[in-house]
Amino acid sequence: MEIVATKKEYAKSLDAAIGSVAAEGIYLAGDTGFGAEETYRFICDCIAGGYPQLLLVEGESVLGWCDVVPDERRGHGRLGIGLIKRARGQGWGEKLMRETLELAFRRFRVVELCVRADNARAIALYTKIGFEAYNRRKPMPLSGFFGGKRIHMKLARRQYLKAANA
Numbered sequence: 001m002e003i004v005a006t007k008k009e010y011a012k013s014l015d016a017a018i019g020s021v022a023a024e025g026i027y028l029a030g031d032t033g034f035g036a037e038e039t040y041r042f043i044c045d046c047i048a049g050g051y052p053q054l055l056l057v058e059g060e061s062v063l064g065w066c067d068v069v070p071d072e073r074r075g076h077g078r079l080g081i082g083l084i085k086r087a088r089g090q091g092w093g094e095k096l097m098r099e100t101l102e103l104a105f106r107r108f109r110v111v112e113l114c115v116r117a118d119n120a121r122a123i124a125l126y127t128k129i130g131f132e133a134y135n136r137r138k139p140m141p142l143s144g145f146f147g148g149k150r151i152h153m154k155l156a157r158r159q160y161l162k163a164a165n166a
């Protein structure tokens with residue numbers, strides 16, 4: 001397995017990976033992927049906009065993704081991450097997220113995310129990296145599709161760099 005920069009050729013496989021995580025029904029907003037065409041457009045937007053999207057791949061197969069795209073607030077980015085089941089628990093999620101954040105903090109001052117309150121594994125990872133929960137007045141796009149309670153978390157570039165250099 002390796003971490004690579006996104007490219008358009010991965011659209012179909014990325015969509016399948018998103019679909020497989022979404023189908024578990026407990027992690028993402030919605031229980032299906034976005035479709036190969038929509039995923040292709042998303043990859044194109046990331047590349048054109050210079051938004052970081054890194055993929056965990058095995059050959060041509062996408063096993064995981066992490067991306068940060070602009071949020072409504074200027075200078076703020078929104079992070080999404082997911083690994084298919086068999087790739088979890090081996091350190092790849094943390095590596096993928098840290099590498100994506102390195103790129104994201106070149107253009108965003110703050111990175112935010114939204115997670116289900118019962119997703120203890122993801123919350124443990126986010127907390128380890130330095131994210132903190134906060135009260136966000138306006139919900140994040142798509143977060144309305146989550147069932148149950150959600151938590152918004154954020155991390156500022158200066159906190160991240162301070163922790164990384166400690």
Ligand SMILES: CC(C)(COP(=O)(O)OP(=O)(O)OC[C@H]1O[C@@H](n2cnc3c(N)ncnc32)[C@H](O)[C@@H]1OP(=O)(O)O)[C@@H](O)C(=O)NCCC(=O)NCCS
Pocket residue numbers: 021027028081082083084087088089090091092093094095114115116119120121122124125128
């Ligand atoms: C959340 C996710 C990205 C974490 O990636 P991962 O590769 O499984 O996690 P890693 O092996 O890199 O572990 C990194 C940290 O995550 C936490 N973690 C990992 N597995 C855990 C578990 N079973 N229970 C509690 N915490 C766990 C720990 O803090 C761990 O650090 P440590 O090893 O020093 O204790 C991944 O499990 C995943 O994609 N899950 C399903 C989709 C999802 O939840 N996406 C996020 C939606 S907001």
